[in-house]
Amino acid sequence: MNVHTIEDTLQNLGVNAQYDVLPFGSLREETLSAAEKVLKDIGDIITEKDNLRQNVKSQEKFAELMHKIVKLSEEFYQLLPVYGFQYEKLCPLFSAPDVHSKLKLIHNLKHIGLSSQLILGASLKVSEINPKDYVYRSLNCNLSLLKPDSQEAQMILQYIHNTGCKQDIGVQSIYAVHIPEQVEQFRNTKLANHMLLWHGTRLSNMLSILSHGLQVAPLGAQMNGDLFGKGIYFADMFKKSEGYCMKHHSLKMKCILLCEVALGDCKEIEYNLVIDPAEKYDSVKAVGRRQPDPSKNVYWKGMTVPVGEPVNALEQGTSSSHHYLNFNEYVVYNASQVCVRYLIQFTDRDNIF
Numbered sequence: 235m236n237v238h239t240i241e242d243t244l245q246n247l248g249v250n251a252q253y254d255v256l257p258f259g260s261l262r263e264e265t266l267s268a269a270e271k272v273l274k275d276i277g278d279i280i281t282e283k284d285n286l287r288q289n290v291k292s293q294e295k296f297a298e299l300m301h302k303i304v305k306l307s308e309e310f311y312q313l314l315p316v317y318g319f320q321y322e323k324l325c326p327l328f329s330a331p332d333v334h335s336k337l338k339l340i341h342n343l344k345h346i347g348l349s350s351q352l353i354l355g356a357s358l359k360v361s362e363i364n365p366k367d368y369v370y371r372s373l374n375c376n377l378s379l380l381k382p383d384s385q386e387a388q389m390i391l392q393y394i395h396n397t398g399c400k401q402d403i404g405v406q407s408i409y410a411v412h413i414p415e416q417v418e419q420f421r422n423t424k425l426a427n428h429m430l431l432w433h434g435t436r437l438s439n440m441l442s443i444l445s446h447g448l449q450v451a452p453l454g455a456q457m458n459g460d461l462f463g464k465g466i467y468f469a470d471m472f473k474k475s476e477g478y479c480m481k482h483h484s485l486k487m488k489c490i491l492l493c494e495v496a497l498g499d500c501k502e503i504e505y506n507l508v509i510d511p512a513e514k515y516d517s518v519k520a521v522g523r524r525q526p527d528p529s530k531n532v533y534w535k536g537m538t539v540p541v542g543e544p545v546n547a548l549e550q551g552t553s554s555s556h557h558y559l560n561f562n563e564y565v566v567y568n569a570s571q572v573c574v575r576y577l578i579q580f581t582d583r584d585n586i587f
Contacts, residue, residue: 266340269313273340276306277333303328310336342439375444376412377577386410389532389539390492390576393430396543397526399473406487406579413574416447420573425498425516428537430575431468431564433491434478440489444577448493449569462503462518465565466572468495470526470540474561492576494537495566504558517566522559523547 283299286292307326314336327333359368370377380387387408394403433448448466469475472490479488498516523546530542566572 263344265313266344269310270337270340272306272310272313273327273333273337276303276310276327277330279303279306280328280330280333300328314340342436344442369441373441373445374414376414377409377444378412380408380410380576386576389534389541390578393492393539393541394472394578394580396541397432397470397472398476399471399544401473401476402582403472403476404581406581408579409577411444411491411574411577413444413447416573419447419570420494420496423496423570425496425571427497427500429470429495429497429564430492430534430537430539431470431495432472432475433466433468433493433574434475435489435491436478436480437487437489440577443491443574447569447574448491448572450567462520462563462565463567465518465567466569468493468564468566469561470564471524471544471561474563486581487579488581490578490580491574492578494573494575495564496571497564497566498571500564516571517564520559520563520565521547522561522563524560525562 279299279302283296283303286296286299304326307324310327311324325332327336355368355372357365359365380390390408391405394405435443450464450466475490476488479490496516497519499514500517500519501513501515502519502521504521524544525547526540527542527545528540530540532539532541
């Protein structure tokens with residue numbers, strides 16, 4: 235993790251690190267939260283606009299809603315200035331995809347904000363302490379490198395190998411993770427049905443996660459890719475989560491997390507099933523076509539670990555219908571149901587752990 239990693243992330247988000255969002259270095263979390271609230275209001279108005287019926291009164295209402303969107307868009311751009319429009323008008327956020335793209339930007343800026351602060355602090359203290367030691371101590375997180383021949387490491391390597399769909403993955407290191415604040419919160423969770431599941435994310439988000447644990451994105455509307463509501467998403471297939479571990483131009487390494495997830499009462503759903511908010515359950519499992527062989531599950535330290543090779547759900551008789559999703563997805567809506575247990579560093583090349 236370095237300045238180049240942050241710049242690469244911003245570039246992937248369509249942002250010029252030096253010019254597009256000003257002033258990035260001084261954007262406080264309160265400002266980003268206020269911008270999120272404005273986007274939520276815009277999203278609500280867009281939903282109301284899209285649900286209008288076609289009649290004379292609705293045309294008047296439509297014009298009123300469009301005016302509100304313009305005013306709120308101006309407010310948003312005042313909170314989050316954009317470079318390059320001194321002499322041009324900014325386009326109001328008239329559609330849901332427009333809002334979602336800005337929500338995604340803010341979500342990542344919050345993660346990157348902590349990373350940039352830590353890197354800045356490390357550079358200022360470089361004469362007193364090694365920058366890596368400064369960042370590590372600031373996280374309030376304990377990382378323990380596993381021995382390659384340990385039982386834990388071997389189980390995780392098997393999990394990667396069997397659910398990676400024969401990808402050429404080179405595991406560089408596996409760390410056991412202990413985030414005190416998150417562990418204490420997780421201990422108070424009374425839910426059963428614990429599983430060890432994958433969660434992939436950008437490398438630039440990792441410092442924030444190691445500092446505070448995984449959190450439900452505090453956004454006013456769900457983001458693109460959140461098919462089953464605003465929650466924390468997991469997979470039982472390495473192949474699925476690895477797709478979210480974006481590689482940065484300046485680094486060949488990727489990182490992925492293994493988390494203990496308390497699923498509790500887990501509702502199995504199809505891709506196109508509408509979730510009833512009045513229905514009571516603790517988590518959702520969206521059933522995919524392929525999944526680790528359930529007969530090869532391992533029960534370890536109070537968790538189910540699905541280390542089996544992938545099988546067809548229909549052929550196994552664990553599902554009675556065809557599915558849109560390739561792999562299972564698990565969603566929890568409360569951060570207290572998640573505890574990060576392992577961080578795995580890997581590359582797409584054939585390195586040996």
